[in-house]
Amino acid sequence: MCDIVVMYDGYSNLKNKHEMKANCSCTLIKGFHNIVVDTMTSWDRDKIILALKKEDLTVDDISYVISTHGHSDHIGNNNLFLKAKHIVGFSVSFKDDYYLHPFDEGEEFKINNNVKVIPTPGHTLTDVTVLVISNSKETVALTGDLFEKFEDIEDPGIWLDAGSEDEVLQRKNRSKVAQLADWIVPGHGPKFKVTDEIREILLKQIHIQS
Numbered sequence: 001m002c003d004i005v006v007m008y009d010g011y012s013n014l015k016n017k018h019e020m021k022a023n024c025s026c027t028l029i030k031g032f033h034n035i036v037v038d039t040m041t042s043w044d045r046d047k048i049i050l051a052l053k054k055e056d057l058t059v060d061d062i063s064y065v066i067s068t069h070g071h072s073d074h075i076g077n078n079n080l081f082l083k084a085k086h087i088v089g090f091s092v093s094f095k096d097d098y099y100l101h102p103f104d105e106g107e108e109f110k111i112n113n114n115v116k117v118i119p120t121p122g123h124t125l126t127d128v129t130v131l132v133i134s135n136s137k138e139t140v141a142l143t144g145d146l147f148e149k150f151e152d153i154e155d156p157g158i159w160l161d162a163g164s165e166d167e168v169l170q171r172k173n174r175s176k177v178a179q180l181a182d183w184i185v186p187g188h189g190p191k192f193k194v195t196d197e198i199r200e201i202l203l204k205q206i207h208i209q210s
């Protein structure tokens, strides 16, 4: 059994050429392991504690914290979770113990029967996506900034402007994740349903030269 609670929807809005307002989607997976994915900015500590409280949880009930990549708005409160294993991009650790996992060879990291972490580089070269099988047996992908928001499917300029360290890989992994998932929780927007039309658009975009 796995409950997926998006505690905060991410957002990103350009204020002008040099400034933007942004925070990431922060998600709780409740199940055999309680897992928090992406911990917002360092100024959101109290918001996270409050959202967990609404789920009858404290920070010490969390056994994994996963940051889809190492940018400041996705790691800001990792140090609230001192009983948890930390996965930040391709790096897996607890205290000063590091567990060397071959994400770079494409290998997934299985947390339990319903939750696994797969490498999906592009936005950064060490981005990961969390795949969760929900109570209704649907697959939900917590993608971090592999997908910025729903609108970036029609308008790839949105994810490209958000920064991509490898555009070709990102296009491939966007399409791959859409094939695997029924729902996507993107890095900076509300959760959306993956349709066959979306899968087709993303498949075509692999072949577009940027």
Ligand SMILES: [Zn+2]
Pocket: 024, 071, 073, 074, 145, 187, 188
């Ligand atoms: Zn982000």
